[in-house]
Amino acid sequence: MGSKKIKLLTYSLLLFGTLLSASVYTGYSSYQNQFLPFYQHYLSAVQTNGEILEIDDGSLWKVNRYHARKVLYWHTNDVIEITPTNSYRSERFYITNKTKGTHVLAELSHGPICDNPFTNHVSCIDRGEVYLMSVSGLESRWVIDSKDTHKLINWQPEHAVIIGKDYNWGSWFTSSEVILINVENNDYVRARLF
16 A cells, blocks of 8 residues: 555544544543533634634534634633624624634534533423523523514424524614524524523
8 A cells, every 4th residue: 555545544544533433532530510601612623724613512514615714723611602693794703712812703513412421402482582402411491682582483293403692783773692503503592591
């Protein structure tokens, strides 16, 4: 086998292992036992070239190619937040590394892993409120911003949801604190914890 084939095979195995292996994710480290708000996550893995991130629920995020170099300095267990860009960019989200103090543009590539303890699913929708249940058994109730309740018509129980932070850039008067990203519908709503 030629050296180019061996290098390609080695790179492929490393990439596959980085993105899909649970061993890359240290889910039970003492650092991860500290309390985080709902809207913060841990970084699980970074693709070798910095173009793909994996967060604690197993979801994969494609990083803007011009920002990929920043991600190369991010580490497993860094605390991150996902926020909307509120613009017409091709990437709808910023991923901010709170540990490093940097951010990148990114777009959701693959949803969370179904049986991951950090994964949230819709358990109920009732008159402008969404109830989420994590796989680990944590239940939360969210009041949806009145400007976004029309989006709930397409939300269903069992849809996977990723919780991000809303920085209220769109309005001075909104009371939302988070965004709930519905993976199946590829949309999000602004909400606050009830």
